[in-house]
Amino acid sequence: MSDIARRFPENPLLMPKDLHASSNELQIISLLNPGAFIFENKVWLLVRVAESITQKEGVIFFPVINALGKVEIIEVPLNDPDLIANDARVIKYKGLDYLTTLSHLRLVCSDDGVHFYEPENTLPIMGNGILEQFGIEDCRVSKVNDTYYLTYTAVSDNGVGVGLRTTKDWKNFESKGMILSPHNKDCAIFEETINGKFYALHRPSSPEIGGNFIWLAESPDGVHWGNHKCIIKTRQDLWDSARVGAGAAPIRTEEGWLEIYHGANAAHQYCLGAFLMDLEDPSKVIARSTEPIMVPMENYELSGFFGYVVFTNGHVVEGDKLTVYYGAADEFVCGAHFSIKEILSTLKY
Ligand code: MAN
Numbered sequence: 227m228s229d230i231a232r233r234f235p236e237n238p239l240l241m242p243k244d245l246h247a248s249s250n251e252l253q254i255i256s257l258l259n260p261g262a263f264i265f266e267n268k269v270w271l272l273v274r275v276a277e278s279i280t281q282k283e284g285v286i287f288f289p290v291i292n293a294l295g296k297v298e299i300i301e302v303p304l305n306d307p308d309l310i311a312n313d314a315r316v317i318k319y320k321g322l323d324y325l326t327t328l329s330h331l332r333l334v335c336s337d338d339g340v341h342f343y344e345p346e347n348t349l350p351i352m353g354n355g356i357l358e359q360f361g362i363e364d365c366r367v368s369k370v371n372d373t374y375y376l377t378y379t380a381v382s383d384n385g386v387g388v389g390l391r392t393t394k395d396w397k398n399f400e401s402k403g404m405i406l407s408p409h410n411k412d413c414a415i416f417e418e419t420i421n422g423k424f425y426a427l428h429r430p431s432s433p434e435i436g437g438n439f440i441w442l443a444e445s446p447d448g449v450h451w452g453n454h455k456c457i458i459k460t461r462q463d464l465w466d467s468a469r470v471g472a473g474a475a476p477i478r479t480e481e482g483w484l485e486i487y488h489g490a491n492a493a494h495q496y497c498l499g500a501f502l503m504d505l506e507d508p509s510k511v512i513a514r515s516t517e518p519i520m521v522p523m524e525n526y527e528l529s530g531f532f533g534y535v536v537f538t539n540g541h542v543v544e545g546d547k548l549t550v551y552y553g554a555a556d557e558f559v560c561g562a563h564f565s566i567k568e569i570l571s572t573l574k575y
Contacts, residue, residue, distance in 0.1 A: 228517030230572065231498075231550070231562040236340050238526050238558035239551075245275060248330060248350055249297060252277040252289065255327050256531045258553030261367035262474065262540030263374060265396060269339040269542055271551055272351070272365050272376070273559055276327035276531075286311060289328040291352075291359045297328065314532050315556070322383055328353075329361035331378065333396065339542065339549055340561065351391070357382050357404050362389060366539050368415040368475040370424070375448055377413040377426070380404055388413040388428060390449065402449050406430070412440070412471030414485075414539070415448060416508070418478065424448040425508055427457075427472035427485065438469035440487065442509050455509045458487065458501055465518050466499060468492045473538040476503065477548065481570055482512050486550065488537050489518065496535040497521045498550075500569050513573035520562065522555070530555025 242254040255278050260271035279287050285303050292298040302309050302319055310318040317324050331351040334342040353362045358380045365378035373392050376399075380389035385408025393399045406413060412429035419425075424445040431438045440458035443451040460467050466489020476483035483503040490496045499515035522534045538552040548564040 228515075228519065228572070229521045229523065230568055231520040231564060233524065234340060234561040234563075237524065237560040237562075238554060239340065239342060239561055240271075240273065240334070240559035242557065245273075245332060245334075245344060247277055248275070248352070251279055251299075252297065252328075253280060256553075256557040257559050258531075258556050259364040259537050260540045260551050260553070260559055261331075261365040261376070262542050262549075262551045263367040263369060264542060265335075265374075268335040268337060269342075270333060270335045270396075271342060271540060271559065272367055273332045273334055274329050274363050274365070274553070275332045275350070276329045276361075276363075276556075278327045286317065286326075288317065288324055288326050290324070291328065291361070293356065293359075295354070300324070324383075325360045325381060327361075329363045329381075331362060331365050342559075348396075351376075351399070353380070354401065357384060357387065358389065359383065364411070364537075364539050366414045366472075366474050368417050370415065370417055370419065370448060373448075375415045377405070377415060379411040385409055386411055392448075405449060405451060406443075412488075412539070414472040414475050416483070417475045420506065420508065422446075426451060427476070429469075429471040430454075431469075438471070440470050440472055442503075457503070457509055457511050458514070460489070464516075465489055465491055465495070465497045465521075468494075473498070473550075474541045476508070477541075477543055477566065478505070479566060479570065483508050484566065484569065486519075486538060486541065486548075486569075494532070494534070495522070496537050498536055498538060498552075500573060502570070502573055513570075513575040515572060516574050517572070519564070519569055519572060520550075520552075524554070526558050526560065527554040530557030532556035 360381035388406035497518035504510035
């Protein structure tokens, strides 16, 4: 068995009933895919909260944020011939794509990295503007110098792209708009500049020729990105045959930058693996997992809003100890420990 994750016995750490919905009309469907960071000696998670409204028979309701910034509920009869609803996560209606849930981001913190609570007076981070009308998701948090960079998936009927907001104090945020246009997601900024340049991993999709591959980009300022290079591809017949995407910021090790990534197969089963990039030139991939380092196996990973998923975009590093926070079955927030040395020992050079 290639799974080397030591799951918290306390899992799931957070489930939908643990937080309040963002408004009276909405209910939380799932809590998932948190960003993670240390601030004022606490571990913080920036949890994705996916909401909808109570469904009733014969129709499907889904929330969107309208042009006025208010939540609006769209209602479609289930027998409408223009409706295609065969994936719990997305629907197609009259040729247009929608999400079944509307996501925003919520801050929770912890003294021990295991028990999390929502501090009073912490505001949720909501989608804003026409490029975030279907919500914001799966936020990576990277600290470069004294600034936290929040890269998240911004969803609207214009497409799926990467939004960026920055903050120094978690009270005042600056929006940098969409930094990588559709179709793109899974953007993780390196927490150090290399020879004066910012670097980021990201995942554009090129369905006709190419695929869902991990790319590397450079930037002079962390906002404007160029010199894109494709560095990790899907692999036929393996666990990461259909899509790959970066997790949180790469981890500096003596051997190189270690990145934990997710890979999915054609059946939408999501596992975690790792790869290693050259410290001076991260476009050089030195080693990669053949087998996944984490595979869905617990009940809370196998069944939920969307089963057979472990998906990470947040971790905390203390020496050799890597605490990976992850979304399980697209419904629960969980944690697992890894040894960085052990991960490195599993990679094929
Ligand atoms: C996509 C994203 C993630 C989600 C996985 C698994 O990669 O929508 O947010 O966790 O699919 O469903």
